[in-house]
Amino acid sequence: MFLFVGINIKCIFNLNILFIFWMNFRNYHQKKRFGQHWLVNKNILEKIKEVADLNENDFILEIGPGRGALTSKLLDSEIKKLHAIELDKDIIDFLNAKFKNNIKFSLQQGDILSTNLDSINKKITKVVANIPYNISGPILDIFVGRLGIIKNCNYKKVIFLMQKDVVDRILAKEGSTNSGALSVRMQLISKIKKICDVAPSSFDPPPKVFSSLVVFEPLSNELRLDVKSEKYIDKLLRISYNSRRKMLRNTLNSILSKEEINKLSDLSEICLNLRPQDLSINQWISLAENCIKIKE
Secondary structure, X not given: OHHHHHHHHHHHHHHHHHXXXXXXHHOOOOOHHHOOOEEOOHHHHHHHHHHHOOOOOOEEXXXXXXXXXXXXXXXXXXXXXXXXXXXXXXXXXXXXXXXXXXXOEEEEEOOOOOXXXXXXXXXXXXXXXXXXXXXXXXXXHHHOXXXXXXXXXXXXXXXXXXXXXXXXXXXXXXOOOOOOXXXXXXXHHEEEEEEEEEOHHHEEOOOOOOEEEEEEEEOOHHHOOXXXXXXHHHHHHHHHHOOOOOOHHHHHHHOOOHHHHHHHHHHHXXXXXXXXXXXXHHHHHHHHHHHHHHHO
């Protein structure tokens, strides 16, 4: 009887702690400077879990768990570990209380853009995040990769909720008005699949724009181009897209002579009267490889 009462007292104590945190959290307001728009649509939460294709070997990194809605979904699986990184100090106590009894959960307070992941990077298999719109670029650089930089991680999937127009630009093909340097960079280093668009009403508070759920599968170093070629492609993209309305012939003259431009056109079999958004991925590769030949 004593043990039974003791267990009840312990349960009541834990419930009281959670109730206190919940009462405090009700008065919490998302901070605009953190770009907080918490996902509340249960169907989309379930869809993220589904496309993550979780298994017992998965070590999940969740960026910005917020109130823990997605965290709960991910922990309710056979994964090995979930490590969450949350910028907002005011949410930390709530999250620790909510998941204190789950041995698969760990939490770290910090800014993902400056957090050192060296101690766990090789363990992480999948990354999941509802990305604040204002840091999409740096987040992509860190977790999907950059041209000319060798990866030191082995992420199988990177699952992001991102601003729809950014995803549209990432997936754009040549000839599209959305096509740009970002399209070429991301498509060269990863397989990309858009799962669905997500309405503003799926978030609290609703953002002003639509989002998209997208899955990146970063290519291994063995499947990527050599570092020299990637760096040269990146150089060509920067130069060309700084004046995207100009013909390539008129932008490349900053690094090539007239004779070299004509030779590049002949070797690559590409008309340099085109504009950068008109070139395919393979044409950018050809341009870079032949530029390297000409300069050697």
